[in-house]
Amino acid sequence: MIVIKKKQDCCGCYACKEVCPQKCISMQADEEGFCYPSINLEKCIECNLCVKVCPVLNQASTQKPAHVYVAINSNADIRLESSSGGAFSLLAEKITNENGFVFGATFDKQWNVIHNCTSDTNELNKFRSSKYVQSSINNTFTKAEELLKNGKKVLFSGTPCQIAGLKNFLRKDYPQLYTIDFICHGVPSPLVWKTYLNETLSMYKISPNTVRNINFRDKSLGWKKFSFTLQFERRGKKKHITEVFYRNYYIRGFLHDIYLRPSCYSCPSKGGKSNSDITIADFWGIQHICPELNDDKGISLVFINSFKGESLYKQVEKHPKEIEYETVVQYNKSIEQSAILPHEKRELFFKKFGQEKISRLVIKLTDFPLSERIKEKIKKIIS
Numbered sequence: 001m002i003v004i005k006k007k008q009d010c011c012g013c014y015a016c017k018e019v020c021p022q023k024c025i026s027m028q029a030d031e032e033g034f035c036y037p038s039i040n041l042e043k044c045i046e047c048n049l050c051v052k053v054c055p056v057l058n059q060a061s062t063q064k065p066a067h068v069y070v071a072i073n074s075n076a077d078i079r080l081e082s083s084s085g086g087a088f089s090l091l092a093e094k095i096t097n098e099n100g101f102v103f104g105a106t107f108d109k110q111w112n113v114i115h116n117c118t119s120d121t122n123e124l125n126k127f128r129s130s131k132y133v134q135s136s137i138n139n140t141f142t143k144a145e146e147l148l149k150n151g152k153k154v155l156f157s158g159t160p161c162q163i164a165g166l167k168n169f170l171r172k173d174y175p176q177l178y179t180i181d182f183i184c185h186g187v188p189s190p191l192v193w194k195t196y197l198n199e200t201l202s203m204y205k206i207s208p209n210t211v212r213n214i215n216f217r218d219k220s221l222g223w224k225k226f227s228f229t230l231q232f233e234r235r236g237k238k239k240h241i242t243e244v245f246y247r248n249y250y251i252r253g254f255l256h257d258i259y260l261r262p263s264c265y266s267c268p269s270k271g272g273k274s275n276s277d278i279t280i281a282d283f284w285g286i287q288h289i290c291p292e293l294n295d296d297k298g299i300s301l302v303f304i305n306s307f308k309g310e311s312l313y314k315q316v317e318k319h320p321k322e323i324e325y326e327t328v329v330q331y332n333k334s335i336e337q338s339a340i341l342p343h344e345k346r347e348l349f350f351k352k353f354g355q356e357k358i359s360r361l362v363i364k365l366t367d368f369p370l371s372e373r374i375k376e377k378i379k380k381i382i383s
Contacts, residue, residue, distance in 0.1 A: 001039055001041075001044050001046055001048065001050060001051070002016050002025075002037060002039070002050040002051050002054060002057075004036055004037065006262075007030070007034075007036070007262040007263070008262040008263050008265065008266060009056050009057075009263070010036050010037070010056060010263060011055060011056055011161035011165070011261065011263040011264075011267075011268060011269070012027070012034055012035050012036065012134060012161075012187075012261060012263070013055060013137065013161050013162050013164070013165030013166075014027060014035075014136075014137035014138070014141065014165065015050075015053040015054065015055065015141065015165035015166070015168055015169040016037050016049075016050035016051075016053060016054060017037060018137070018139065018141040018142050018169055019049045019050060019053045019141075019169050020049065020050055021045075021047060021049065022040075022043045022044060022045055022047075023043075024039055024040040024041075024042075024043035024044050025037050025038070025039050025040075025050060026038050026040075027136075029190075029191065031350070032189050032191065032192075032259070032350055032353075033189035033190050033191020033192060033194075034134065034189055034190075034261050034262075035136070037050070052168070052171075053165065053168040053169050053171070054165075054168070055161055055164035055165050055168055055268055055269055055274075056263065056268045058168060059268050059269075059273055060164070060272075060273045060274075060275055061273065062270075062271035062272055062273055062336075063271070063272035063273070063305070064272060064325055065272065065279065065303035065304055065305050065325060066304050066305065066306075066310065067303075067304040067310065067320075067322055068301060068302070068303050068304070068322065068323050068324070068325050068328060069301070069302040069304070069313065069317070069320040069321060069322055069323070070085075070283060070290065070293065070299060070300070070301065070302075070320075070321040070322075070323055071085050071086075071087035071090070071299070071300040071301070071302045071317065071320070072085045072086070072293070072298075072299060072300070073085055073086025073087065073089055073090055073300075075089075076297075078128070079297060079298055080219055080297070080298075081125060081128045081129060082128050082129060082298060082300075083128075083129050083130045083217040083226075083282065083298065084223070084280070084281070084282040084283065084298045084299060084300040084301075085283070085298050085299045085300030086128075086298070086300065087280050087300035087302050088104075088127070088128065088157065088180065088280055088300075089124055089128060090316040090317070091155060091178070091180065091278070091312060091313065091316060092104075092124050092127065092155055092157075093121055093124065093316075094312065094315060094316050095153050095154075095155040095178065096118070096119055096120065096121040096124065097121060098153055099119065099152070099153070100119065100152060100153030100154060100155065100176075101117050101118070101119045101144075101147050101152055101153070101154050101155070102117060102118055102119070102124060102127065102154075102155045102156075102157070103115060103116070103117040103140055103143075103144060103154070103155070103156040103157060103158070104116070104117075104126075104127030104157045104158070105127065105131050105135040105157075105158065106126040106127055106131075107126070107131070107214065110208075111194075111197060111208075111211065111214060112133075112136070112190060112194065113131045113133040113134070113135040113136070113190065113193070114135055114136045114138060115135050115136065115137050115138060115140040115158065115162075116140065117140060117143060117144070127157065129215055129216065129217050130182075130216050130217050131216060132187075132188055132193075132216045132250075132251065132254050133187065133188055133189075133190050133193040134159075134187035134188065134189070134190055134261060135158070135159075135162075135187075136190070137158075137162060137165075140156075141165070141166055141169045141170075144156055144166065144170075144177075145169070145170060148170075148174040148176065148177055151176065152176065153176045153177075153178075154174075154176065154177050154178070155178045155179075155180065156177070156178070156179050156180070157179075157180040157181070157182075158180075158181060159181060159182070159184045159187060159269075160181045160182075160184055160267065160269035160270060160273070160274035160276065160279075161263070161267065161268060161269040161274070162181070163179045163180075163181045163269070163274040163275070163276045164268070164269040164273065164274040164275065166179065167179070167274075167275050175308075178277050178278070178308060178309070178312055179274075179275075179276045179277050179278070180276060180277065180278045180279070180280060181269075181274050181276040181278075181279050181280075182279060182280045182281060183279065183280075183281035183282075183332060183334050183335050184264075184267070184270075184334070185254070185255070185260075185334055185339070186254075186257060186260035186261065186264030186265075186267075186338070186339050187260060187261050187264060188250075188253075188254050188259050188260060188261075189259045189260075189261070192250075192253075192259045192353070192358065193250070195353075195354075195358060196249070196250045196358040196359075197214075199357050199358055199359070200230065200241070204241060206230075206232050206234075210232045210233045210234065211230065211231070211232045212231045212232055212233060212238070213229075213230075213231040214229070214230050214231070215227075215228070215229045215231075216228055216251065218242060219297065219298060220242065221242075221244060222296040222297075223282075223296050223297055223298040223299075224296055225244055225245070226244075226245050227242045227243055227244045227245060227248070228242070228243050228245065228248040228250065228251050229241065229242045229243075230242075249358055249359040249362040249363070250358065250362075252362055252366055253349075253358070253361075253362040253365075253366065256362075256365075256366045257339040257346070258345065258346050258349050258362070258365060258366070259346070259349060259350070260339055264338060264339055265338055265339050266338055267338040270334075270335075270336060270337070270338060271335070271336045272305060275305070275306075276305055276309075277304075277305055277306045277308050277309030277312065278302060278303065278304060278305060278306075278309040278312070278313060279302075279303035279305060280300055280301070280302060280303075281300070281301040281303070281332055281335065282298075282299070282300070282301070282332075283299035283300060283301045283328070284331045284332050285328065285330070285331025285332065286299050288331065289323065289327055289328065289331070290323070301323075301328055301332070302320075303325075345365040348365065349361055349365055
Protein backbone atom coordinates (compact mmCIF):
# COMPACT_ATOMS: atom_id res chain seq x y z
CA MET A 1 0.00 0.00 0.00
CA ILE A 2 1.03 3.59 -0.54
CA VAL A 3 2.68 5.33 2.42
CA ILE A 4 3.29 9.10 2.35
CA LYS A 5 6.31 9.75 4.54
CA LYS A 6 7.01 13.27 3.26
CA LYS A 7 4.31 15.59 2.00
CA GLN A 8 6.39 16.59 -1.02
CA ASP A 9 6.03 12.96 -2.18
CA CYS A 10 2.30 13.36 -2.93
CA CYS A 11 0.92 15.62 -5.66
CA GLY A 12 -2.74 15.03 -4.73
CA CYS A 13 -3.75 13.63 -8.12
CA TYR A 14 -6.34 11.17 -6.66
CA ALA A 15 -5.07 8.26 -8.85
CA CYS A 16 -4.50 6.02 -5.82
CA LYS A 17 -7.98 6.68 -4.45
CA GLU A 18 -9.64 6.11 -7.82
CA VAL A 19 -7.83 2.87 -8.62
CA CYS A 20 -8.37 1.13 -5.28
CA PRO A 21 -10.62 -1.92 -5.85
CA GLN A 22 -11.66 -1.97 -2.18
CA LYS A 23 -12.46 1.76 -2.08
CA CYS A 24 -10.44 1.94 1.12
CA ILE A 25 -8.56 5.14 0.25
CA SER A 26 -10.04 8.56 0.98
CA MET A 27 -8.47 11.97 0.39
CA GLN A 28 -8.19 14.00 3.58
CA ALA A 29 -7.20 17.65 3.83
CA ASP A 30 -4.34 18.59 6.15
CA GLU A 31 -3.99 21.82 8.13
CA GLU A 32 -2.74 23.61 4.98
CA GLY A 33 -5.80 22.56 2.99
CA PHE A 34 -4.08 20.04 0.69
CA CYS A 35 -5.51 16.53 0.32
CA TYR A 36 -3.51 13.35 0.99
CA PRO A 37 -4.53 9.68 0.85
CA SER A 38 -5.79 8.04 4.03
CA ILE A 39 -6.05 4.22 3.99
CA ASN A 40 -8.54 2.07 5.86
CA LEU A 41 -6.15 -0.71 6.85
CA GLU A 42 -8.96 -3.12 7.73
CA LYS A 43 -10.24 -3.08 4.13
CA CYS A 44 -6.86 -2.96 2.36
CA ILE A 45 -5.93 -6.21 0.53
CA GLU A 46 -2.39 -5.00 -0.28
CA CYS A 47 -2.83 -5.28 -4.05
CA ASN A 48 -0.39 -2.35 -4.42
CA LEU A 49 -2.33 -0.80 -7.31
CA CYS A 50 -2.11 2.50 -5.44
CA VAL A 51 1.69 2.27 -5.57
CA LYS A 52 1.72 1.32 -9.25
CA VAL A 53 -0.35 4.34 -10.37
CA CYS A 54 1.38 7.03 -8.29
CA PRO A 55 3.03 9.57 -10.64
CA VAL A 56 5.58 10.52 -7.98
CA LEU A 57 6.76 6.93 -7.46
CA ASN A 58 6.55 6.12 -11.18
CA GLN A 59 7.99 9.13 -12.96
CA ALA A 60 8.41 9.08 -16.72
CA SER A 61 11.45 10.45 -18.52
CA THR A 62 11.65 14.08 -19.54
CA GLN A 63 10.99 14.77 -23.19
CA LYS A 64 10.94 17.78 -25.47
CA PRO A 65 7.94 18.44 -27.72
CA ALA A 66 8.01 17.37 -31.36
CA HIS A 67 6.66 20.77 -32.45
CA VAL A 68 5.76 24.13 -30.93
CA TYR A 69 3.04 26.24 -32.56
CA VAL A 70 1.68 29.74 -32.03
CA ALA A 71 -2.11 29.76 -31.61
CA ILE A 72 -4.73 32.50 -31.68
CA ASN A 73 -8.46 31.77 -31.52
CA SER A 74 -10.19 33.71 -34.30
CA ASN A 75 -13.26 34.19 -32.08
CA ALA A 76 -12.46 37.47 -30.28
CA ASP A 77 -14.94 36.83 -27.44
CA ILE A 78 -13.53 33.37 -26.67
CA ARG A 79 -10.01 34.74 -26.83
CA LEU A 80 -10.95 37.45 -24.33
CA GLU A 81 -12.44 34.86 -21.95
CA SER A 82 -9.32 32.67 -22.20
CA SER A 83 -6.09 33.00 -20.23
CA SER A 84 -3.94 33.29 -23.34
CA GLY A 85 -4.91 32.80 -26.98
CA GLY A 86 -7.88 30.44 -26.67
CA ALA A 87 -6.15 27.29 -27.96
CA PHE A 88 -7.92 25.04 -25.43
CA SER A 89 -11.33 26.08 -26.74
CA LEU A 90 -10.36 25.27 -30.34
CA LEU A 91 -9.49 21.72 -29.32
CA ALA A 92 -12.39 21.27 -26.89
CA GLU A 93 -14.98 22.39 -29.44
CA LYS A 94 -13.63 19.84 -31.89
CA ILE A 95 -14.32 17.06 -29.36
CA THR A 96 -17.80 18.21 -28.26
CA ASN A 97 -18.86 18.79 -31.87
CA GLU A 98 -18.11 15.09 -32.46
CA ASN A 99 -20.27 14.02 -29.48
CA GLY A 100 -17.25 13.66 -27.23
CA PHE A 101 -16.70 14.74 -23.64
CA VAL A 102 -14.35 17.39 -22.25
CA PHE A 103 -12.98 17.36 -18.69
CA GLY A 104 -11.51 20.42 -17.02
CA ALA A 105 -11.35 22.59 -13.90
CA THR A 106 -14.37 24.68 -13.00
CA PHE A 107 -16.08 26.24 -9.97
CA ASP A 108 -18.82 24.57 -7.98
CA LYS A 109 -21.68 26.55 -6.43
CA GLN A 110 -19.53 27.46 -3.41
CA TRP A 111 -16.65 28.64 -5.63
CA ASN A 112 -14.44 25.66 -4.83
CA VAL A 113 -12.38 24.51 -7.81
CA ILE A 114 -13.30 21.01 -8.97
CA HIS A 115 -12.89 18.84 -12.05
CA ASN A 116 -16.01 18.13 -14.07
CA CYS A 117 -17.01 17.23 -17.62
CA THR A 118 -19.40 18.30 -20.37
CA SER A 119 -20.42 17.24 -23.86
CA ASP A 120 -22.11 20.59 -24.54
CA THR A 121 -20.10 23.11 -26.57
CA ASN A 122 -22.06 25.93 -24.92
CA GLU A 123 -20.73 24.89 -21.50
CA LEU A 124 -17.03 25.00 -22.41
CA ASN A 125 -16.80 28.57 -21.14
CA LYS A 126 -16.74 27.25 -17.54
CA PHE A 127 -13.40 25.55 -18.26
CA ARG A 128 -11.80 28.63 -19.83
CA SER A 129 -9.33 30.83 -17.98
CA SER A 130 -6.91 29.68 -15.28
CA LYS A 131 -8.04 28.81 -11.78
CA TYR A 132 -5.13 29.40 -9.42
CA VAL A 133 -6.20 26.72 -6.94
CA GLN A 134 -5.58 22.97 -6.82
CA SER A 135 -8.72 21.38 -8.23
CA SER A 136 -10.38 18.35 -6.68
CA ILE A 137 -10.40 15.48 -9.19
CA ASN A 138 -13.22 13.70 -7.33
CA ASN A 139 -14.29 10.69 -9.45
CA THR A 140 -13.50 12.13 -12.89
CA PHE A 141 -10.78 9.54 -13.64
CA THR A 142 -13.36 6.78 -13.21
CA LYS A 143 -15.94 8.71 -15.21
CA ALA A 144 -13.47 9.23 -18.07
CA GLU A 145 -12.62 5.52 -18.05
CA GLU A 146 -16.30 4.57 -18.31
CA LEU A 147 -16.78 6.88 -21.31
CA LEU A 148 -13.68 5.52 -23.02
CA LYS A 149 -14.80 1.92 -22.51
CA ASN A 150 -18.08 2.90 -24.17
CA GLY A 151 -16.19 4.17 -27.21
CA LYS A 152 -16.66 7.89 -26.53
CA LYS A 153 -14.07 10.51 -27.42
CA VAL A 154 -12.62 12.17 -24.34
CA LEU A 155 -10.43 15.24 -23.96
CA PHE A 156 -9.06 15.50 -20.42
CA SER A 157 -7.31 18.72 -19.38
CA GLY A 158 -5.47 19.31 -16.13
CA THR A 159 -2.16 20.02 -14.47
CA PRO A 160 0.81 17.87 -15.54
CA CYS A 161 0.58 15.74 -12.38
CA GLN A 162 -3.15 15.20 -12.90
CA ILE A 163 -2.56 14.02 -16.47
CA ALA A 164 0.26 11.73 -15.31
CA GLY A 165 -2.07 10.37 -12.63
CA LEU A 166 -4.85 9.76 -15.18
CA LYS A 167 -2.52 7.95 -17.58
CA ASN A 168 -1.23 5.70 -14.77
CA PHE A 169 -4.77 5.09 -13.50
CA LEU A 170 -6.02 3.94 -16.92
CA ARG A 171 -3.06 1.56 -17.35
CA LYS A 172 -3.71 1.31 -21.09
CA ASP A 173 -3.85 3.59 -24.09
CA TYR A 174 -7.21 4.53 -25.58
CA PRO A 175 -7.04 5.82 -29.17
CA GLN A 176 -10.00 8.15 -28.55
CA LEU A 177 -8.44 9.76 -25.45
CA TYR A 178 -6.72 13.13 -25.84
CA THR A 179 -4.91 14.74 -22.92
CA ILE A 180 -3.96 18.38 -22.47
CA ASP A 181 -1.90 19.88 -19.70
CA PHE A 182 -0.45 23.36 -19.29
CA ILE A 183 2.71 24.99 -18.07
CA CYS A 184 2.05 25.04 -14.35
CA HIS A 185 3.61 27.47 -11.88
CA GLY A 186 2.30 25.33 -9.01
CA VAL A 187 -1.06 24.83 -7.27
CA PRO A 188 -2.13 26.93 -4.27
CA SER A 189 -4.05 25.63 -1.28
CA PRO A 190 -7.85 25.35 -1.68
CA LEU A 191 -8.20 26.36 1.99
CA VAL A 192 -6.14 29.51 1.50
CA TRP A 193 -8.28 30.36 -1.54
CA LYS A 194 -11.60 29.94 0.30
CA THR A 195 -10.29 31.89 3.28
CA TYR A 196 -9.18 34.74 1.01
CA LEU A 197 -12.53 34.72 -0.83
CA ASN A 198 -14.53 34.83 2.41
CA GLU A 199 -12.36 37.66 3.73
CA THR A 200 -12.91 39.62 0.52
CA LEU A 201 -16.69 39.09 0.54
CA SER A 202 -16.82 40.16 4.17
CA MET A 203 -14.70 43.29 3.59
CA TYR A 204 -16.91 44.49 0.73
CA LYS A 205 -20.13 43.24 2.39
CA ILE A 206 -20.95 40.95 -0.53
CA SER A 207 -23.34 38.07 0.03
CA PRO A 208 -21.88 34.80 -1.32
CA ASN A 209 -25.09 34.01 -3.22
CA THR A 210 -24.78 37.26 -5.20
CA VAL A 211 -21.37 36.33 -6.70
CA ARG A 212 -21.77 35.71 -10.43
CA ASN A 213 -18.24 35.08 -11.67
CA ILE A 214 -14.61 34.97 -10.57
CA ASN A 215 -11.77 35.45 -13.03
CA PHE A 216 -8.12 35.07 -12.00
CA ARG A 217 -6.96 36.18 -15.46
CA ASP A 218 -9.25 39.07 -16.49
CA LYS A 219 -7.72 40.71 -19.57
CA SER A 220 -9.74 43.94 -19.46
CA LEU A 221 -6.50 45.84 -18.78
CA GLY A 222 -4.56 43.64 -21.20
CA TRP A 223 -3.07 40.14 -21.29
CA LYS A 224 0.26 41.13 -19.73
CA LYS A 225 -1.45 43.19 -17.04
CA PHE A 226 -4.11 40.65 -16.12
CA SER A 227 -6.38 41.23 -13.14
CA PHE A 228 -8.31 39.32 -10.51
CA THR A 229 -11.99 40.18 -10.98
CA LEU A 230 -14.96 39.28 -8.82
CA GLN A 231 -18.40 39.99 -10.32
CA PHE A 232 -21.53 40.23 -8.17
CA GLU A 233 -24.99 41.77 -8.01
CA ARG A 234 -26.18 44.42 -5.60
CA ARG A 235 -29.72 45.77 -5.60
CA GLY A 236 -30.30 44.31 -9.04
CA LYS A 237 -27.24 45.94 -10.58
CA LYS A 238 -24.08 44.25 -11.83
CA LYS A 239 -20.96 45.22 -9.89
CA HIS A 240 -17.35 44.07 -9.91
CA ILE A 241 -14.10 44.35 -7.98
CA THR A 242 -10.95 44.32 -10.10
CA GLU A 243 -7.30 44.36 -8.99
CA VAL A 244 -4.29 44.07 -11.28
CA PHE A 245 -2.32 40.92 -10.44
CA TYR A 246 0.56 42.56 -8.55
CA ARG A 247 -1.89 44.42 -6.30
CA ASN A 248 -4.14 41.48 -5.54
CA TYR A 249 -3.02 39.80 -2.35
CA TYR A 250 -4.01 36.26 -3.30
CA ILE A 251 -2.32 36.38 -6.71
CA ARG A 252 0.75 38.02 -5.20
CA GLY A 253 1.12 35.27 -2.60
CA PHE A 254 0.67 32.65 -5.33
CA LEU A 255 3.34 34.20 -7.56
CA HIS A 256 5.70 34.39 -4.58
CA ASP A 257 5.28 30.61 -4.02
CA ILE A 258 4.13 31.07 -0.43
CA TYR A 259 1.23 28.60 -0.37
CA LEU A 260 1.95 26.13 -3.15
CA ARG A 261 1.57 22.40 -2.54
CA PRO A 262 4.85 20.94 -1.15
CA SER A 263 5.27 18.66 -4.20
CA CYS A 264 5.25 21.71 -6.51
CA TYR A 265 8.74 22.69 -5.41
CA SER A 266 10.03 19.54 -7.09
CA CYS A 267 7.33 18.75 -9.62
CA PRO A 268 7.30 15.06 -10.66
CA SER A 269 5.63 15.78 -14.01
CA LYS A 270 7.34 18.79 -15.55
CA GLY A 271 9.42 18.72 -18.72
CA GLY A 272 7.10 16.46 -20.68
CA LYS A 273 6.99 13.76 -17.97
CA SER A 274 3.19 13.86 -17.84
CA ASN A 275 2.96 12.13 -21.25
CA SER A 276 0.20 14.51 -22.33
CA ASP A 277 -0.62 14.75 -26.03
CA ILE A 278 -0.59 18.54 -26.00
CA THR A 279 0.73 21.18 -23.60
CA ILE A 280 -0.62 24.73 -23.67
CA ALA A 281 1.14 27.86 -22.39
CA ASP A 282 1.12 31.63 -22.54
CA PHE A 283 3.50 32.94 -25.16
CA TRP A 284 5.51 35.08 -22.76
CA GLY A 285 8.34 36.86 -24.53
CA ILE A 286 6.32 37.34 -27.69
CA GLN A 287 7.39 41.00 -27.89
CA HIS A 288 10.95 39.76 -28.47
CA ILE A 289 10.19 36.78 -30.70
CA CYS A 290 7.11 37.68 -32.77
CA PRO A 291 6.49 41.40 -32.18
CA GLU A 292 4.11 41.52 -35.15
CA LEU A 293 1.63 39.35 -33.17
CA ASN A 294 2.00 41.27 -29.93
CA ASP A 295 -1.46 42.86 -29.58
CA ASP A 296 -1.73 42.25 -25.79
CA LYS A 297 -4.93 40.22 -26.21
CA GLY A 298 -3.34 36.86 -25.40
CA ILE A 299 -1.30 34.41 -27.44
CA SER A 300 -1.02 30.65 -26.85
CA LEU A 301 1.87 28.29 -27.34
CA VAL A 302 0.87 24.76 -28.28
CA PHE A 303 3.46 22.04 -27.58
CA ILE A 304 2.85 18.85 -29.55
CA ASN A 305 3.98 15.82 -27.54
CA SER A 306 2.52 12.92 -29.55
CA PHE A 307 1.34 11.92 -33.00
CA LYS A 308 -2.22 11.90 -31.65
CA GLY A 309 -1.80 15.46 -30.38
CA GLU A 310 -0.42 16.55 -33.76
CA SER A 311 -3.36 14.97 -35.57
CA LEU A 312 -5.94 16.68 -33.33
CA TYR A 313 -4.33 20.09 -33.54
CA LYS A 314 -4.01 20.03 -37.31
CA GLN A 315 -7.72 19.32 -37.57
CA VAL A 316 -8.45 22.72 -36.00
CA GLU A 317 -5.47 24.64 -37.43
CA LYS A 318 -4.66 23.76 -41.03
CA HIS A 319 -1.61 26.02 -41.36
CA PRO A 320 -0.03 26.35 -37.91
CA LYS A 321 2.83 28.77 -37.32
CA GLU A 322 5.79 26.81 -35.92
CA ILE A 323 8.47 28.20 -33.66
CA GLU A 324 11.65 26.74 -32.15
CA TYR A 325 11.37 25.24 -28.66
CA GLU A 326 14.72 26.70 -27.57
CA THR A 327 13.49 30.15 -28.58
CA VAL A 328 10.42 30.15 -26.35
CA VAL A 329 11.81 28.28 -23.33
CA GLN A 330 14.15 31.15 -22.45
CA TYR A 331 11.12 33.33 -21.66
CA ASN A 332 9.08 30.50 -20.15
CA LYS A 333 11.30 28.96 -17.48
CA SER A 334 8.35 27.16 -15.86
CA ILE A 335 8.24 24.82 -18.86
CA GLU A 336 11.17 22.93 -17.38
CA GLN A 337 11.71 24.35 -13.89
CA SER A 338 9.70 23.95 -10.72
CA ALA A 339 9.43 26.70 -8.14
CA ILE A 340 13.05 26.28 -7.02
CA LEU A 341 12.53 26.31 -3.26
CA PRO A 342 9.63 26.92 -0.90
CA HIS A 343 9.35 30.60 -0.09
CA GLU A 344 11.58 31.29 2.91
CA LYS A 345 8.54 32.44 4.88
CA ARG A 346 6.13 29.68 3.80
CA GLU A 347 6.32 27.99 7.20
CA LEU A 348 5.66 31.31 8.94
CA PHE A 349 2.65 31.94 6.68
CA PHE A 350 0.97 28.69 7.68
CA LYS A 351 1.91 29.20 11.32
CA LYS A 352 0.05 32.54 11.28
CA PHE A 353 -2.67 31.33 8.88
CA GLY A 354 -6.08 31.58 10.55
CA GLN A 355 -4.80 34.14 13.06
CA GLU A 356 -4.35 37.02 10.62
CA LYS A 357 -6.00 37.98 7.36
CA ILE A 358 -4.47 36.71 4.12
CA SER A 359 -3.93 40.29 2.93
CA ARG A 360 -1.95 41.20 6.06
CA LEU A 361 0.20 38.08 5.87
CA VAL A 362 1.01 38.60 2.19
CA ILE A 363 1.91 42.24 2.82
CA LYS A 364 4.22 41.24 5.66
CA LEU A 365 5.86 38.34 3.86
CA THR A 366 6.33 39.71 0.34
CA ASP A 367 7.71 43.19 1.00
CA PHE A 368 4.76 45.13 -0.38
CA PRO A 369 5.75 48.68 -1.35
CA LEU A 370 4.71 51.48 0.99
CA SER A 371 2.05 52.72 -1.45
CA GLU A 372 0.29 49.35 -1.33
CA ARG A 373 0.44 49.20 2.45
CA ILE A 374 -1.18 52.65 2.61
CA LYS A 375 -3.85 51.46 0.16
CA GLU A 376 -4.60 48.47 2.40
CA LYS A 377 -4.90 50.78 5.42
CA ILE A 378 -7.38 53.00 3.55
CA LYS A 379 -9.41 49.94 2.49
CA LYS A 380 -9.56 48.85 6.12
CA ILE A 381 -10.76 52.27 7.28
CA ILE A 382 -13.46 52.40 4.55
CA SER A 383 -14.71 48.89 5.28
